[in-house]
Amino acid sequence: MNSEFTIAVHSLVYLTHLPGHMASSESIAANVSTHPARIRKVMGCLRKHGFVKTKEGIGGGYILDCDPDEITLAQVYRAVSCGSFKPSWCTGDPEQTCPVSSNAQRVMDQIFADAEAYFETYFARITIRSVLEKIKQCP
Template sequence: MKQISTRFSIAVHTLSLIAVSPNDCTGDYIAGSVNTNPVVIRRIMGMLKKAGLVDVRPGVGGASLLKDPNQITLLDVYRAVNVTEENQLFRIHENPNIRCPVGRNIEQVLQTELRDAQSALEQRLAQTTLAQLIDRFK
């Protein structure tokens, strides 16, 4: 990898804006605050919509949260923007040599550890709510 996509941080930024200024939150306005192209925002808004986090109003413009800010965690956002394939942060090399004791077992042994490590990260993300973040924007 290199790093986790900025889609995640942009999504958090976007949701924060919607929570703070429920009005004027058009794609262009958000793009102006994030400092990127409006299409990038619309794509991310589409993911947030599909995840049931926001309601976007086509035609009229703007968006609103579908959940209370203290019911939206960073983990919800993380998952919404699909940062990893099939929710697997780690990737394991495929088709090791099964005639080798290490090759035969590496996948299963590692999977346990990596799942736990990923879980630790996600649990930490789940502890922070959008409401907590918004409090610090004042």
């Protein structure tokens, strides 16, 4: 699992926590604890999917452009980390005559794809707002 998903969720929660404010990549990076260039990369992706608006130049930055009560982690996952559940390493060898070896790769791929679709239905129940609420309830 890719950590860009974590960064995207954290950034959206942070913007929700600062309603109406522009936040620069630098201030988001400080909150998330990473490098501003990494934030800009992830935010570019969120902008393409309509979750945030961007402003370049002086006083620019990022601002929320969606309803945090509507946006779910499933949408964020699909935007940023779709397909990252499956490990990159592949089992078996399609050239072998043994049906187990030659088909294991394809069947495992299908299992991982289905599992990903399945846990997305869990993420679909969690909104950005609800993540912020959980954070606020921490002691």
